[in-house]
Amino acid sequence: MAARPDVARDAREQLLVTTSRIMREADTVDVSLALLSKKSGLNSALVKYYFGNKAGLMKALLDRDMSRIIQSVDALLAKDLDPEAKLRRHLSAVVDTFYETPYIQRLLMRLVRESEPSEAQRIADAYLMPIYAAYDRLIGEGVKAGIFREVDPQLFYFSVTGAADRFFAARLFLRYCFGVDSLTEQLRDRYREHTIDFVMAGLMRD
């Protein structure tokens, strides 16, 4: 008996949600189908049914997560806010994104690296280029308005996302060095505040 479309959508969505949760909690982008089946309560044949194979599941998760990021950046750019307020909101969102999906950078890197060139190019065109373009606008508007110092928006992009990525990617180091898990709301909030303060101090004209 065929599943009802809404039930099917739920099962597909459930597989993505569970994969994301495993990657986040286990600090990895390697998820076994056995663990996914156990944690989701769904037969792993459904992975084949919805995504073709594990690579298809990874791709679907990347598409889900990156689409959300692009939508959120687009919505911010469309808002009627001054450049400083926009950038503060963006920095806050970046830290929150890496907190929710700390695996996103590794997943992106892996899929660009391991995919066929045409798929790697699709990922670059769909998700990387729009973000670079958004930084050109986000930073460029403030530079033009004389509010921000003259910085290169592309280099600035690496400074910001590298800082956020590194903090949440370094959980393993923090565990060995200080016996703490960096994936707590308290540390996220401290890092968000630090990042906004530090970046805005580095960017605003005196």
Add this chain to the structure above:
Amino acid sequence: MAARPDVARDAREQLLVTTSRIMREADTVDVSLALLSKKSGLNSALVKYYFGNKAGLMKALLDRDMSRIIQSVDALLAKDLDPEAKLRRHLSAVVDTFYETPYIQRLLMRLVRESEPSEAQRIADAYLMPIYAAYDRLIGEGVKAGIFREVDPQLFYFSVTGAADRFFAARLFLRYCFGVDSLTEQLRDRYREHTIDFVMAGLMRD
């Protein structure tokens, strides 16, 4: 016939130098023994002889690269320079280090993740803790002297090294998006200048 000790040292060193070069040029931490043998002109049995196995070779490369970093940070801390000059030199060295060994963060992450807990703890104690401690001094001295704003040295560490790491780790993205290789001296120099300007502007009291 046994190799002369200095020849033996050369062969061991040659294997490390070639492994480092392959990782840097191919933007990977996965190096096959066949490729290493071809590029170094040395029989891959020598890997077993000097390092036991490939994991031993990776560990020796990490030890070589991280020891240099720790020595360089220690030497800087011992210098009679004011906090601002010290930090500027440090930031310059960080960018140069990621340019020379763009794989270092991935190698560190992989070895902490895949080693036995005792070896992971050794790596954390030998290489991570001293760097965290160095940041406490490097930043703390400037905060105490009233030159730097009040920042958390640990969070600051992530901002700085994450920014540098991300730039050189993103070569693959830059290739697909802009058709450029980020591992050029010209881009390194631009990123070094950007990083020093940006970080110092974010850190110095007005």
